[in-house]
Amino acid sequence: MFSKILIANRGEIACRVIRTARKMGIATVAVYSDADRQAVHVAMADEAVHIGPAPAAQSYLVAEKIIAACKETGAQAVHPGYGFLSERASFCEALEAEGIVFIGPKPKAIRAMGDKIESKKFASEAQVSTVPGFLGVIENADHAEKIAGEIGYPVMIKASAGGGGKGMRIAWSETEVRDGFDRARSEAKSSFGDDRVFIEKFVVDPRHIEIQVLGDAHGNCIYLGERECSIQRRNQKVVEEAPSPFLDAATRKAMGEQAVALAKAVDYQSAGTVEFIVDANKNFYFLEMNTRLQVEHPVTELVTGIDLVEQMIRVAAGEKLALKQSDIKLDGWAVESRLYAEDPYRNFLPSIGRLTRYRPPEEGGEGDIVVRNDTGVTEGSEISMFYDPMLAKLCTWAPTRLAAIDAMSQALDEFVVEGIEHNIPFLSALMQHPRWREGRLSTGFIAEEYPEGFSPIVPDAQEKAVLASVAIAVELLRKDRLDRLGGRLAPHSGALKRHWVVKLGEEYLSAEILEGMISIPMEVDLSIAGGKALTVLSDWRPGDAVWRGTVGGRAVSAQLRPVPNGVRIAWKGMAVDAHAMLPRTAELEKLMPEKVAPDTSKLLLCPMPGLIVSIAVAEGQEVKAGQTLAVVEAMKMENVLRAERDLTVAKLAAKPGDSLAVDAVIMEFA
Template sequence: MSSFFRLSAAIPARQALAGSVHSKSLIRFSSTTGYGKTFDKILIANRGEIACRVIRTAKKMGIKTVAIYSDADINSLHVRLADEAINVGPPATSKSYLNIPNIIGAIKQTGAQAVHPGYGFLSENSQFVHALDEIGAVFIGPNERAMAAMGDKIQSKIIAKEAKVTTIPGFNGVVENVDHAVKIANEIGYPVMIKASAGGGGKGMRIAWNDKEAREAFKISSSEALSSFGDSRLLVEKFIEDPRHIEIQLIGDQHGNTIYLPERECSIQRRNQKVIEEAPSVHIDIATRKAMGEQAVALAKNVGYYSAGTCEFLVDPKRNFYFLEMNTRLQVEHPITEYITGLDLVEQMIRVAAKQKLGILKFPFIMSHLCASSAHTAPLVKLARKEMQHALDTHPRFQSGKISTGFLAEEYPTGFKGHKLTPQSHRELLSVAGYIFARRDLRNRSWIDGGGSVSQGANKKSEWDLHISTGNGHYENVTVVKQGDTFVITAKGESVTVSANWALESPLINAKLVHDGADSSVVVQYLESLPLGFRLQHYGSKFDIQVRTKTQQDLSIHMKEREKLDLTRMILSPMPGSVVSISVKVDDVVSEGSELAVVEAMKMQNVIRAPRAGKIKKVNVQAGASVAGDEIMIEFYEDQVKK
């Protein structure tokens, strides 16, 4: 059975940038300041990791816990960890974790004094807060008024302006229809962002650069918003180009005290959803941090906000910042703030809910959000995190800090597996491949000639005539010449001198390259050996390097390659999901870029377009159907496909 899970993990940040963080701008907090008793028993209205997270803190504080579960989650970890557990309904979340009457019944049955909502589900539902107030139970979070005011993006922008918070230029009202959206977009000036007024998580958001894209963005965003939040209202605002996404963590009590904590940077995103979080940001200086924090506090005080909350901002390359929205809950990425402050945010939320006063970082950390489509892929999560970390750590833009929310889309348009080699990165990869082959060949020869001693016979060969493919099936003639401790690699008349202190058993190759008198450094990871080659990771992408000697190349013309399956006439589903719509039928003629279908996964709609012009031969799915990843959805006539 398929499932979805998200893993949050902290990994050390790039050390080269750690020195740019000013320790005097960071405050150290303590969560042990002699507080008194809070609650005897709390109920956690959630499941999974966040429920376990709240239970751990509650146990530390001596508070008994109540878990809720659906029929499908009876054996879940959070159920086993809690002191009590109550069934609240069948597997469908609308009938269990979103069922307010059933949860209210569980509170009454167990005598829980307070409720922690976690994140998601009812965590930002003001009606749930109202229902708790009516039975005298405490909501561990903000009050109903503040939550309702900040939960609506249109209303929150109006309130932010009243609090003198800098907002993105745009239309402060509800967009009536698609024509109204286009009219507003023209008045603001393209590019614009069309996005849902309710909810968050990157759903119901699209960028439009012209009228055609604005109409499409309105259609998809309103559909996503209705599906995700039950509210199809949209707003239109100016799109900030090359922005960084920075969020300020707030914590306030019910005595008028509100503080801001060091920021989290979440600029590395995919489809407007955060992938990597770093704290504190290397881009934000002391003055900007102070200004953003003060505006966030001003907004919170303007609506009487208390408990944990997050103000999200966009920051342009000149450090001008603009308020996006306020999340009135604990966020998935809260652990990274806890890492750098030593503050337990869940504990502070509980104490604030009990009407106690706030009591009040040294190394940057990075937090990654990883997703898997099947519970059986859990062993791959650790590997995925390693690959992501290596991809970022070796990328020049990430190393220099020159990133924006468009980083992944620009550098990895098809994911971490799909880095497109530039002439420079191709030359680097080819040079390192030639170096690796020569070093390995010298080692092998020294063992044969020297009877096991690596040092004997190592200099008997100094030239290699090779043919190397970087994974595209095309072989280039490459010569490698050993000159002392360096190797000169020549291809297409260009020479690169490679030097590296590489131990052959080490997976990382730190190489210094000299080309046309200019020095550069690259880090390449040796993953594994292959028949006639090896697999390398360069710029976070894997490349199957094939190396042939001159003799092997001469013999290759007599070897037939296995015929490959032709997928050029097939449209595959990019992910497991459900088909929202099919825009074509059999015998339709489509042009390149035409919309073929829309597939929804995790309430995000993905438009599938024709990769080239052609005539439709077969449509294998229909609207409302479920599709698996890589399932063949649409087929073209072979003789009609223009290659």
């Protein structure tokens, strides 16, 4: 067994590998760029080596620097994590030439399966069912248009060396093929250093289901069940679960055996994933094989009890698998939510900045629930524009699917992130969605259910009563605290006022305190909008970011953030500014004039912090609705900004190569 390994990666996956290595008694070496000098994985490792500037192409993607770090520290093996160099056969060979072990498959398997074009050819020759498509290299946009027409729309344009949704576009027309081809090539070049793309038929309403395989150097190979990854946005997975709510035992066995046969054909020696798309009739088609550890591997670990990173290390050290296929049992259900630094209310645009507060829910088991959080950041960490925007992978396990979903809902409600925008509100809303809870999924789920983008869930009458009750409970303690600390600055003196008004958003609700005393823990009986009496119980203290308690017997975990004269409450995908006040205050508050937002209709504002890749128009040019104005790159994704209406460009305020902050002016219109 190795005594020291180097992790050629960053963020949560580097931390994940370090935890298992530490458990196995193996020393670890981290590598880091300028942007990651203070990163969590650097602090966790036993040693750390600086490898260059922030851009990945000058640091994490430079094989020579990784090898030099191994030599400097005496690391005997390299775990590549996922992304970066994890599926580059030349890197594996370079390590072998230096006598350093690659903790992953051999170059033969990487070449056969890691390249999407070659893997399609290989799978087809091995009689594996594949999606119709063109497996050759596409020369230009004209060639792409011709091929798409022959296959039949819709088609998927994919980067050959791609992954994580990068370099991938769906096209429904000739125009979209040409634009998608250019964007996919550009993203593929910047993300993977390889601009080859291919085209295949896009299966309508598919489910994305993948099989986890594990092989060793002694001819043994098994499958560890499946993961369903159908909840995707821009072809990138957002929520995963194991097992799939769709598969039956027979289909699971057939998919597993086919995945193992494919892995054995390339002498696969490590953990890997064979991905399939599955139609409504449970017909499945080979999509690709990822010759690395997958982002979503924790859900498989939770339902099988097998540490995949440990197995990868043992296989790389030459050990035989200690597991047989008959040993693999799927126990319970696991769900994973990917937390991203992005603004769900602005079409999920990336967000960067410093984490001023980062408080994940408590990990571990309680009763029949397990909470796990794989993360690579902490409070104070800087989220930059150079890398993937993932903050954490929050996982829950429970005996049943609905119990795991409910546990995830509560864990998300208790996950506090401040300083940047994040997708927790969207994930929380998703956990309440009937279609998700019923397991009626497809890769088009998000586009179909949120066609106009995401906005906060509108609370119903019962939910309004809960939100208003929390607002009153918070305000009572706040005023009581002012009384005690400030010499009766508030007109309460510890006594309960009977009548209140709660403003939720723009709606005013009457409230009546029926009985109780201000204390910690609090117990107050109240009525909202003339409804039935609700008992509010909580041990919340002013300053706590999460309010925990019960309202009318219903368990509630809601996030709180101060706003002027009130509090912003986030709960189960709902987010509302709440102001609890006395009736006279409410009367006066209604007389306040509304603040008018500035007119930005004649400006193109940068929707995210990012780099201007191109400007597609000139000053004085007349453009039509839908025409491309500019392309902005942020966190390895290119975002096309289009005209919302016919207009004339009056002034260009930015140029290609400029780095802009959110809402910076790109151009002005006449």
